[in-house]
Amino acid sequence: MILPQAKVKHLLYRAGFGTGLQIDSWNESALWKKSNDDHLLNVVNKPQLDSDPREMKDKAKEVFEKSRQEIMKVNAAWIMQMSRQPDLRERMTFFWHNHFACRTLVPWFAQDLNNQMRMQALGSFSDLLTTVSKHPAMLQFLNNQQNRKDHPNENFAREVMELFTLGRGHYTEDDIKEAARAFTGWGFNPQGNFQFRPRQHDEGVKTFRGRTGNFQGDDIINMILEDPQTSIFITRKLGAFLVSDDGVSDSLVKEWSDDFYRSGYRIDRLVRNILNSDTFADPKNTGTRIKSPVELLVGILMQTDGKFEDDRSLVFIQRALGQVLFFPPNVSGWPPGKAWIDSSSLTFRLTLPRLLFSGDETDFRVRDEGDVNGLQNENAGRRRLHCNADWSLLANRFTKKRKEETLSVMEDFLLSRPLLPENRKWVAQITEKKTDDKELVKSGFIAMMSLPEYQMC
Template identity: 45%
Template sequence: MDKLTRQQQIRYLFARAGFGATLTELDEAFDRKSIRKVVRQLFDDSKSVQALHVVEPDETETKKQLKGLVRDGQFDKDMLKERIRLNAEKVRDLNLQWLDRMASGQGALREKMALFWHGHFACRTQGRNPLFMQQYANTIRQNALGRFGDLLMAVSKEPAMLQFLNNQQNRKNAPNENFAREVMELFTLGRGNYSEHDIKDAARAFTGWQFTPDGQFIFRQQVHDEGEKTIFGKTGSFTGEDVIAMLLANKQTARFITGKIYRFFVNETEDKKQIDTLAEQFYKNGYDIGDLMETIFTSDWFYEPKNRGAHIKSPVELLVGLRHTLGIQFEQPQSQIFVQRTLGQVLFYPPNVAGWPGGKNWIDSSSLLFRMQLPNYVLNATEVAVQPKEDGDVNTQLLARRGNARFRTKVNWADFETAFAKIPDTELTDALALTLLPFPLRPDQRTLIDSQTPGSQTRPERIQTLTVALMSLPEYQLT
């Protein structure tokens, strides 16, 4: 394997297993020689996790606090509106803090995996409860590379999820099937791999799974249906934990999860044989997520040309990758909420319980131009004349400012330029392209890019101009 191919493979690995890499990170990884060692280092860097923290448990909507919003037997509308505004600000702060963690490059594999699980276990705040969303985010981050069974159980018992899927209203003699249905359809088996009777009796098994106002899971025996249930052909006085165990015992769960991971991390076009092999391993190894991901990232087929450049960056991947590569800090961090809304992916506000559809759905006529111009907007403080997508959600509208403004940022050009100090001027364009793009430049692209750098520019100015030009190419939208 020649040097160029090795560099492209490592760049591709960092783009898929994380959010891209700086030239310094690529060079350090290249020195480790084998892909397996680079992958192992990514796992080592993700062993620990620092919790996101923007709100204390005593700040949540306890009964005492809600009582304080009541005047003359009715909610005070102004006080309630202020409470909603403050809660929305906390969720915004949680969003921005997670973006900072992703952009830092620390534990990149864990954060990328957690972003995947956020789309899989799609959940949004009901009543904009920041504590519930904070706990949910930390749960998927903590368990992102562990065993899927542990993650599934933990997320299923999160107050944010129980609230989002209405299980607080699921009681004996009045079962609510929403939670049970989504656990099967979206979290484990996939549509069509269960019967309506399975849903109905599983809903009865999940009765009593509730939560307290301060964010604690609680099993309320008095509202649990203790009667016999028949689920997947088995009969017994099943509980919610029993249903989770039955779902994990079904190999279709391993196949469904593996297929979704393959489409996200490898290619939207499935290779059935590879997925079946991975699913069998995933099932036999007790749903070990880390083991599955290491197998994928160290397989020769992962690096096949058909997979490189086949993934369209989600808005969060695009924004975080841009920040990480150039060490960008936004002087007004909430500007990043504007970017997310404009491009159609706001953390903690998935469009529905199925999450973001991804793939080519990220590209549409209303956002494509903004996507292409984002590097120029961010790096050159160019005027932004665009409005966020109207998603009809007053909650996300509370998070973002209007357009027609400038992004004010601090860019760590010094470190970025230093990494290219030993690169001859004649090789600079290709060296930058190798760091930023999934494919080598075509001759016509190189000519076009070089034409944008006047001969009078200093080397730092040339690096900056070339970087913006390369990031504005369609290929920058791909990994």
Template identity: 35%
Template sequence: MEQQHIQHLYWRASFGIPLNLVSTLQQQSKNQVINQLISNSSLYKPLPFKDLSEFTPFNIRQTSNKKDIRIKSGKTIQKLNLQWLEYMVNSVGIREKMALFWHDHFACAPRNPLFAQQYVEILRANALGNFGTMLIEVSKSPAMLTYLNNIQNVKGSPNENFAREVMELFTLGRDTVYTEKDIQEAARCFTGWKINKEGQFFLHRKKHDTGVKTVLGVTDALEGEDVLLLLLKQKETAYYICKKLYSYLVNEHIREERVQILAKLMYQENYEILPVLKAIFLSNWFYENENIGTQIKSPITFIVGTQRQLNLKISPPQKQIYVQRILGQILLSPPNVAGWKSGTYWIDNNRLMFRLKWVESLLKAVPLSLEPPEIGDDNDPFQETKEAGKMRIEVKLDEFMNYVTGNTDKKDSHEILLNYLLQVNPNPSSIPLLRRNITNEQQLKSFLSKASKLPEYQVC
């Protein structure tokens, strides 16, 4: 594979490629590279988090000091955020990038650490598995039950919030085959979905409507799971999911004929996710120039990709929550159930200036301070993360030096590094500022600082 195509695959399927893999993978075929990437993702490993039983509904109710438990909950969710971020940096497959996609798709902002952990692990465990299985597990998760008010959904007084969003945002998409009546009837099917004192899903029979309902043309004594299975039977669901996958992995400018082929495949494969991903990554069109370097890196992709590409580790890790707040994307805290926006939304004046200076501040250990946007909710677990200041890094630049010296017989050192750092060619006017020999660590840091300020560094 060409170097640019390998890097394109790793940026879209993961968070960029570590430098030490570039030369190795160029000796392999496309099939070999993709199979290895998928193989590296096959083993699911839970985040190494401590027991969170103190945050069960029962134990929280027994706590007399509600302020202390709120503060402790917030700090614990922050730790979960950072653990997941660390897994993203160190992952060598596609599981974490896809889990981030599903976090945006099944957008949820849990306030209980136990619920947050359950939710994250559902996404990570099912990220490459079966969409239907994940849909059912997320729908029954305490995080989603509380976020979309389904625990208030009871017989005789149905709450339509979850029923509406599961159709509009999680399966069929807006304005498709369902009606307001379908939403109302589906809400009855989800009545009695509750959380027990241990923090697990259960069906409260007395609160559940066992009557006959009609949803999407089917009339029966339908249960909540029956509705989810009905939604999966609609081909519109496969199309909606594949359209979002295409936008996330390929290009926000949708090619209708390609999405239709992917949707047909997903439907035929009973909503298995991996066959669709393989079809995308093995296609020739995925590597066409029109799809390379066309995505503005989301904040999480930018934060994780920079650490992976430059082989650096930020300390203390808590500083990265501040960076997430500044850049506008906080793991476990999407703005609403519709998830995050994308594209040019990530680039306003403040965010762009921070992006342009952040890598330099890391490499040169210069404090970089900017007041993050306010969070309106005082109970938000990320409300307290305003601290900026100096971020220390551990950085191993010897790999870069070896990479440069091992290739300088073919190209100038600045060209070698730019080919790795950027997916598109920089503006010609930038080249004179970067054209210099790199023979020591100081020169390399200076080069990386300047290269990271290029507009082309913001896209992948």
């Protein structure tokens, strides 16, 4: 088993986004803050009555431009909020953001869906599922506004079962058709509130997974939740997220999901079981997960208390590395693990600390999605991504009597796994001539953050 101190560090990486500068005064109960301590995002306002979100598509370019900027404001606000300190609620909001992957053109929808997930991140999965399924952002994204009695659209019903609850192979194509009929009439009004439209609802008898009745959307959700497979599916996914991208054993999934199911889908209970397990603490699961781009970025900001001069840099980095919050690649979310790493993303990751803290410039060109109303390229040549950190403060914090000690404390703080010996030697060389404490700490931080070890959590 790993040492108590190493255990705390591992917990911070997996249940938070890494070690924060307050680590010395940190204790585990801070992870379980009550939900009334929530920090809800509040950077955009609810749309006015006269602006029908359903008509966004027909509106002029300026509306899109404004929406895009506002969604990116929500994005930046969330990144900064995640970077304050290790926070399980933010961490779980991030998990649900990927699980219930959704895109919307309406900034308030994006912010509100995110806040709903934050409030229920550790509550009941049944409530969370219902809230998300009835949210205008999701209903719009999965085309349920177009799901009408004589003109069913199966997209919503399919994804709810395939990606949100049961997983592939646990329902039939007929189940999708019948569920879609039950969801007819689920929509939202111009004020952005869920609305059931009886005239668009198919009142007929449906047969869903062997049961027959005049089912409504809520009945379908309840029947899905009654099936322990939903508990297994969520447990397996959360287990992989918290423990290992390679997944956890079927027997553990069974043990945890039985308890999750019996508890009435209490997410906090499931999280506690996973975090308290021996498997979680097993050294072979420590420092072996590849950080996603957002995890990498949040970690850097948390460990340096860094602040960007220009929020556009935040967006640029997310785009360069392939994970922009609120812009998942599709409804199945971002694929984890090795999928983050390719020749160009790795090269960019390894140069990122120098771009942030050494004033280096980049001429990296981010991808264009082709959408004139989407994220636009501002590929005007070279750019700086300058991020301000208080190096004097960090130097005070990390400087020890001997240089080796300083480097060793920094290594322990910055990395989830020890440096390879040859890399430790290299960091020592890089910092050899630094006599000034501030310079030493800064160059040590940049060097360690530039290594593959730093990509792991």
